[in-house]
Amino acid sequence: MWDYTDKVKEHFLNPRNVGDIPDADAVGEVGSLACGDALKLFIKLDDAKERIINATFQTFGCGSAIASSSALTEMIKGKTLDEALAVTNQEIADYLGGLPEEKMHCSVMGQEALELAIVTYRGGPAPVHGHDHSHGEQEGEVVCKCFGLTDGFLRKVIEQNRLHTAEQVTHFTKAGGACGGCIPRIKDIIAQVLGEQPAVPPKKQEKLTNLRKMQLIQEVLENEVRPQLWADGGDLELVDIAGSIVQIAFRKACAGCHSSGHTAKFVEQKLRDMVSSDIVVEEVEG
Amino acid sequence: MKEIYLDNNATTKVDEAVFEEMRPYLCELYGNPSSMHFFGGQVQKKVDEARKRVAALLGADPSEIIFTACGTESDNTAIRSALETFPDKRHVITTRVEHPAVLTLCRGLTKKGYRVTELGVDGAGRIDLDELRNAIDDDTAIVSVMWANNETGVVFPIEEIGAIVKERGALFHTDAVQAVGKIPLNMAASTVDMLSLSGHKLHAPKGIGILYLRKGTPFRPFLVGGHQERSRRAGTENTAAIIALGKACRMAGEWLEDENSRVLGMRDRLEKELLAIIPHSRINGGGAERLPNTLSIAFEFVEGEAILLLLSEKGICASSGSACTSGSLEPSHVLRAMGVPFTCAHGSIRFSLSRFTTDEEIDAVIRELPPVIQRLRQISPFGRELLKG
Numbered sequence: 001m002w003d004y005t006d007k008v009k010e011h012f013l014n015p016r017n018v019g020d021i022p023d024a025d026a027v028g029e030v031g032s033l034a035c036g037d038a039l040k041l042f043i044k045l046d047d048a049k050e051r052i053i054n055a056t057f058q059t060f061g062c063g064s065a066i067a068s069s070s071a072l073t074e075m076i077k078g079k080t081l082d083e084a085l086a087v088t089n090q091e092i093a094d095y096l097g098g099l100p101e102e103k104m105h106c107s108v109m110g111q112e113a114l115e116l117a118i119v120t121y122r123g124g125p126a127p128v129h130g131h132d133h134s135h136g137e138q139e140g141e142v143v144c145k146c147f148g149l150t151d152g153f154l155r156k157v158i159e160q161n162r163l164h165t166a167e168q169v170t171h172f173t174k175a176g177g178a179c180g181g182c183i184p185r186i187k188d189i190i191a192q193v194l195g196e197q198p199a200v201p202p203k204k205q206e207k208l209t210n211l212r213k214m215q216l217i218q219e220v221l222e223n224e225v226r227p228q229l230w231a232d233g234g235d236l237e238l239v240d241i242a243g244s245i246v247q248i249a250f251r252k253a254c255a256g257c258h259s260s261g262h263t264a265k266f267v268e269q270k271l272r273d274m275v276s277s278d279i280v281v282e283e284v285e286g
Numbered sequence: 287m288k289e290i291y292l293d294n295n296a297t298t299k300v301d302e303a304v305f306e307e308m309r310p311y312l313c314e315l316y317g318n319p320s321s322m323h324f325f326g327g328q329v330q331k332k333v334d335e336a337r338k339r340v341a342a343l344l345g346a347d348p349s350e351i352i353f354t355a356c357g358t359e360s361d362n363t364a365i366r367s368a369l370e371t372f373p374d375k376r377h378v379i380t381t382r383v384e385h386p387a388v389l390t391l392c393r394g395l396t397k398k399g400y401r402v403t404e405l406g407v408d409g410a411g412r413i414d415l416d417e418l419r420n421a422i423d424d425d426t427a428i429v430s431v432m433w434a435n436n437e438t439g440v441v442f443p444i445e446e447i448g449a450i451v452k453e454r455g456a457l458f459h460t461d462a463v464q465a466v467g468k469i470p471l472n473m474a475a476s477t478v479d480m481l482s483l484s485g486h487k488l489h490a491p492k493g494i495g496i497l498y499l500r501k502g503t504p505f506r507p508f509l510v511g512g513h514q515e516r517s518r519r520a521g522t523e524n525t526a527a528i529i530a531l532g533k534a535c536r537m538a539g540e541w542l543e544d545e546n547s548r549v550l551g552m553r554d555r556l557e558k559e560l561l562a563i564i565p566h567s568r569i570n571g572g573g574a575e576r577l578p579n580t581l582s583i584a585f586e587f588v589e590g591e592a593i594l595l596l597l598s599e600k601g602i603c604a605s606s607g608s609a610c611t612s613g614s615l616e617p618s619h620v621l622r623a624m625g626v627p628f629t630c631a632h633g634s635i636r637f638s639l640s641r642f643t644t645d646e647e648i649d650a651v652i653r654e655l656p657p658v659i660q661r662l663r664q665i666s667p668f669g670r671e672l673l674k675g
Contacts, residue, residue, distance in 0.1 A: 012592070012595065013599065015665060020670075033587070033629050034628040038666075038667060038668070039667075058670055059665055059666065060589060060665075060668055061589050061592070062590075065589070177616070178616045
C-alpha cells in the first residue's frame with residue numbers, strides 16, 4: 001500500500017473544486033484513457049482577465065492524481081496568471097505534504113495541465129508536452145512511444161526537479177515505465193541535461209596541493225559520482241590521477257554503454273565544479 | 287473497523303486449526319528432524335505425516351513431494367531443473383499470462399540464448415492448443431503453463447496441454463498455486479511432471495510451498511547442501527510450516543466441496559448483482575471456465591487504485607489490475623494479453639473469496655461498491671460524459 005500523507009488522503013476523500021466551468025476562460029486537458037490518467041482543468045478569470053477567480057477539475061486516475069488535481073485548483077485560486085505559471089510540480093507535491101516518488105508524475109500532470117491552459121489562453125503555441133495524445137501534432141522527438149513523451153518535456157522535468165536517474169524520470173513522467181525501450185535514450189538526455197546545467201558557483205578556488213587535489217577528487221567520486229552510477233547499475237574505477245588529468249574506467253552497466261561518453265562528461269563537470277576547474281577526465285580501458 | 291477480506295488470491299488467513307497444529311513445533315518440539323535423538327525423531331514423524339497429507343490432496347505418492355519455501359521457489363526449481371537435465375534443448379514454452387515467478391525467469395532465459403515462446407490468450411483468457419502444437423518441437427525442454435490464472439481465475443485445460451507436451455517428449459510443469467484446494471487434482475492420472483503449490487494461498491502460513499515431482503522425472507536440485515528432502519532441496523526443514531501445510535491440505539480436501547458450492551454461489555451472486563447495478567461493467571474472463579472463488583470485474587472510465595482506496599475506507603480489501611497499485615505504469619500483463627480495452631483495464635478489480643467469506647460480506651460489497659464507482663465517475667472527465675450521455 002502506498003504511504004500517502006494524511007493531506008493526500010484528505011484531498012482524495014474530499015476533493016475540492018470537482019466539476020466544470022461552462023464559461024471558463026482557459027481549459028487545459030492532458031492525459032488519456034490509455035495512459036491511465038487524465039486531467040481536465042478549467043480556469044475562470046476576473047474581469048481584468050488577470051487573476052484566477054475560480055478553478056475546477058475533472059480527473060481520471062488514482063488517488064494521488066485526484067489529490068494533486070484538487071491541491072492544484074486550491075493553490076491557483078487568487079493567483080495572477082503569471083503567478084500561476086510559476087507553480088511547479090514540486091510545489092503541488094509539497095502542498096500535499098509530499099508524494100511517494102513513484103507518484104510524482106501525478107503532480108507533473110497537474111503542472112502540465114495548468115501550463116497548457118494558460119499558454120493556450122494567451123494564444124501561444126501549445127507547449128511541447130508529455131502525455132498529449134489528445135493534442136495532435138507534437139513537436140520534438142518522441143522519446144517514450146508508450147506514453148507519447150517528447151525530449152523537450154523530459155528535459156524540462158529533469159531540469160526542474162534535478163533528476164539524476166532514469167528511474168526517477170519514470171517516476172516523474174512515466175517515460176520508460178512500460179516497455180522500457182527508451183531507457184537508454186532517457187539516460188542520454190539526463191547526461192546531456194546534467195552536462196548543460198550551469199555549474200554550481202565554484203568553491204573559492206584555493207591553490208590545491210597535489211595531495212589535497214587527489215584527496216578531493218577521490219572524495220567527489222566516492223560521494224557524488226559513484227552513488228549516481230550505482231543507481232543505474234553502473235560503476236567506475238579511478239585508474240590514475242596525473243596533475244589535472246583524471247583517468248577513469250567504467251564498470252558494470254557503464255562499461256560498453258553507448259552513452260558512457262556523456263557519463264564521462266558528467267564526471268568531468270562534477271570534478272570541475274567541486275574540485276578544480278582545470279580537471280580533464282579521460283576514459284581508459286582498465 | 288472489521289475487515290472484509292476479499293483478497294484471498296493474494297494471501298489467506300491461517301486457519302486456527304492449522305495454527306494449533308503447528309504451534310507446538312515452534313517453541314516446544316523444535317528438534318531438527320535430521321537429528322539422531324528421539325527429540326528430532328518425533329518431529330521427523332510429523333513431517334512424514336504432513337508429506338502424506340499433501341500427497342493425498344494431490345493424488346500423489348508422498349515420495350513425490352518436495353517441500354520448498356514458496357511457490358516462486360518451486361517454479362524456479364522446476365524450470366531450471368528441466369534446462370539442466372536437457373542441456374541440448376534450448377526452447378521453453380510458457381504463456382503471456384503466467385505469474386511473474388515463471389514469466390520473469392523465462393524472459394531472463396532469452397538473454398542466455400534460449401528460445402522462449404509465450405503462448406497468447408483470447409479475449410476470455412483461453413490459450414489456443416493449436417498454437418502450442420505449432421510451437422512445440424524436439425528442441426523444447428519444458429512447457430510451463432499455470433493451472434489457473436491468479437488475476438482472472440481462468441482455468442487452463444491442463445491435461446489436454448499435457449497430452450500434447452508428452453507426445454513431443456518435453457517436460458510439463460504447472461504452477462497450480464491458485465488451483466489447489468479449488469479444483470480436485472489427481473496426479474496419479476495426470477500428464478503433469480512437476481507442479482508448484484504455495485501454502486499461504488490455502489490457509490497455511492507464508493514461507494512454505496511444495497514442488498510435486500513425478501517419480502522418474504529427471505531432476506537437478508536448485509539448492510544443494512544437506513541431504514534434506516532426499517537431497518532434492520537442501521536446507522533444514524521449516525518444520526512448523528510443513529506441519530501446518532499438511533494440516534491445511536487435509537482441510538482443503540474437506541472444504542473442496544464447499545468451495546465449489548457455497549463459495550461459488552457467493553461469487554456468482556456478487557458478479558450478477560454488480561453487473562446489474564453498475565452500468566458499463568464487464569467480467570474479465572467471463573466466457574471461460576474459472577475458479578469458483580475469483581471475480582475480475584472492470585468498471586469503465588475509473589481507475590482501480592482509486593476504487594481500492596475508497597473500498598478500503600469501508601474496510602473492504604480487494605486488489606486491482608490497474609497500473610497505479612503496483613508501482614508499474616501499465617495495467618496488468620494478464621489483462622493486456624487478453625486484449626481488455628484500456629477503458630476497462632485500468633478500472634479492473636479482483637475479488638477473491640475463501641471459505642471464511644460470508645453472505646453478509648458479499649452484501650456489504652454489493653451495497654458499498656456502486657456509490658464508489660458513481661462517485662469516481664463524477665470526478666472523471668470520461669465518466670462525466672458517460673453519465674451525461
